[in-house]
Amino acid sequence: DIQMTQSPSSLSASVGDRVTITCRASQGIRNDLGWYQQKPGKAPKRLIYAASTLQAGVPSRFSGSGSGTEFTLTISSLQPEDFATYYCLQHNDYPLTFGGGTKVEIK
Amino acid sequence: QVQLQQWGAGLLKPSETLSLTCAVYGASFSGYYWTWIRQPPGKGLEWIGEINHSGSTNYNPSLKSRVTISLDTSKTQFSLKLSSVTAADTAVYYCARRNRNHEPRSFDIWGQGTMVTVSS
Numbered sequence: 757d758i759q760m761t762q763s764p765s766s767l768s769a770s771v772g773d774r775v776t777i778t779c780r781a782s783q784g785i786r787n788d789l790g791w792y793q794q795k796p797g798k799a800p801k802r803l804i805y806a807a808s809t810l811q812a813g814v815p816s817r818f819s820g821s822g823s824g825t826e827f828t829l830t831i832s833s834l835q836p837e838d839f840a841t842y843y844c845l846q847h848n849d850y851p852l853t854f855g856g857g858t859k860v861e862i863k
Numbered sequence: 864q865v866q867l868q869q870w871g872a873g874l875l876k877p878s879e880t881l882s883l884t885c886a887v888y889g890a891s892f893s894g895y896y897w898t899w900i901r902q903p904p905g906k907g908l909e910w911i912g913e914i915n916h917s918g919s920t921n922y923n924p925s926l927k928s929r930v931t932i933s934l935d936t937s938k939t940q941f942s943l944k945l946s947s948v949t950a951a952d953t954a955v956y957y958c959a960r961r962n963r964n965h966e967p968r969s970f971d972i973w974g975q976g977t978m979v980t981v982s983s
Contacts, residue, residue, distance in 0.1 A: 845969055854908040
């Protein structure tokens with residue numbers, strides 16, 4: 757199985773802060789990676805696909821980068837509605853696997 | 864607008880079989896994988912398995928011996944059965960869709976989730 761190591765597992769930040777979340781794959785996955793945002797009691801929502809392409813309708817303060825084994829999700833200026841848990845997903849090989857999640861909390 | 868609506872029993876006893884169904888509205892089965900994912904309370908997401916329009920399946924090896932995913936093309940529904948459940952199977956179960964033949968191939972549409980609790 758491809759292991760997706762996501763860091764940090766949680767962070768505290770203030771509105772307006774720049775936030776960076778990292779996912780490392782245990783082997784190369786090209787750009788077969790998506791980023792998801794999940795709020796309590798809701799299904800995950802895709803933010804980024806193919807590692808760096810912004811999903812339609814998602815604010816441009818979200819961006820993704822990386823290829824191979826290291827990937828980054830950046831929120832350029834954190835907004836109140838961005839406090840949530842974020843997950844990466846690799847779909848390069850079976851079984852599909854998610855990162856462990858990063859909970860973004862209010863400082 | 865594509866929507867997935869899911870349902871099924873929310874409380875099971877150990878050793879029973881979990882059964883969930885997901886109805887697809889606004890899309891055909893062709894060209895996609897139809898997937899089940901679960902999330903134990905307070906924990907992360909786990910891919911269970913998927914099925915395509917011809918009935919070909921892929922399962923997570925960790926659950927493969929207990930999982931069956933099937934589809935009913937006449938009703939545009941697909942289903943999950945998980946046998947011999949234990950407390951470790953307590954989770955919110957989601958159905959989801961991803962593209963099969965072209966990018967992007969990550970999950971784009973999700974169901975609302977169904978909480979399944981296994982308790983004696």
